[in-house]
Amino acid sequence: MGYSRGQAAMEYLMTYGWAILVILIVLAILAFYLPQFIKAQDQCSFSQVGFTCGKPLVYSADASNNIALNVRVFNQNGQNVVIKKILCTNAPLATITSGNATTLSPTVTVPSGAFTDFNGVSCWKDRSGGNRVILAPNGDFRGALLIYYNFEDDTGSQLRQVQANVQGTVTKTT
Numbered sequence: 542m543g544y545s546r547g548q549a550a551m552e553y554l555m556t557y558g559w560a561i562l563v564i565l566i567v568l569a570i571l572a573f574y575l576p577q578f579i580k581a582q583d584q585c586s587f588s589q590v591g592f593t594c595g596k597p598l599v600y601s602a603d604a605s606n607n608i609a610l611n612v613r614v615f616n617q618n619g620q621n622v623v624i625k626k627i628l629c630t631n632a633p634l635a636t637i638t639s640g641n642a643t644t645l646s647p648t649v650t651v652p653s654g655a656f657t658d659f660n661g662v663s664c665w666k667d668r669s670g671g672n673r674v675i676l677a678p679n680g681d682f683r684g685a686l687l688i689y690y691n692f693e694d695d696t697g698s699q700l701r702q703v704q705a706n707v708q709g710t711v712t713k714t715t
Contacts, residue, residue, distance in 0.1 A: 582708070583599075583708070584707065584709065585598045585612060585686065585706070585707045586705060586706055587703055587704070588703065588704050588705070589704075591616070591617050591619075592614060592615065592688070592703050592705070593617060594613065594614060594615070594705060594707075595613030595614070595615060595656060598611070598707065598709055599709075599712060600676075600682045601661075601711070601712050601713070602678050602712070605675070606675045606678075607663065607664075607673040607674070607675055608664040608673065608676055608682055609629075609663055610629045610661075610664055610707065611658070611661065611662070612658070612659050612686060613656050613658050614656060614658075614659065614688065615655075615656040616651040616652065616654065616655060616656065616657075618653060619653055620653050620693065621650055621651065621652050621692065621693035622650070622651045622691075622692060622693070623648050623690060623691050623692070623693055624648060624649040624650075624651060624657070624689070624690045625644065625645060625648050625700060626642035626643060626645060626688070626689035627643055627645060627662055627686070627688055628642035628662075628685075628686070628687040628689075629662045629664035629674075629684060629685070630664060630666065630685055630687070631664065631666055631674055631682070632665065632666055642687060662686070676711045678711050678713040679710060680710070681708065681709075681710060682707070682708060682709055682711055683707075683708040684706075684707055684708075685707065686704070686705040687702060687703070687704050688704075688705075690702075690703070
């Protein structure tokens with residue numbers, strides 16, 4: 542009788558032991574591969590109708606791991622747009638003004654229904670424009686692209702602003 546109880550206890554421990562071992566192996570595999578699945582997907586979405594981003598959206602890091610943004614912007618406003626300033630940042634947007642943006646010289650005119658490419662737009666992490674965003678390759682960037690523009694027939698000097706939320710994985714420039 543005592544032998545049967547011991548055998549039952551061993552079978553019980555072995556069955557649950559193997560089940561726990563399998564669960565630990567699955568958890569270890571998930572912990573190894575899961576970060577690759579939850580990487581930020583390249584995404585760019587404007588908050589205003591009339592502008593869209595083209596794919597692919599590329600973030601690149603130079604030798605010092607400074608982040609720059611390459612993006613294609615489509616004008617679907619029904620009239621020509623003159624882009625005067627552009628800014629890539631991960632700073633809180635409440636602290637950003639058009640004075641923080643890079644002034645384009647010459648300005649970029651985008652006809653209605655056309656697009657323009659912005660390559661190497663430096664990304665800044667504060668409102669002074671003195672500190673670049675630094676991320677290592679394969680890091681996740683989440684921030685905003687701000688475009689300051691006028692319609693071609695606008696009178697006055699007041700700049701219009703459109704914002705795109707951007708996110709993606711940093712690549713290394715060659």
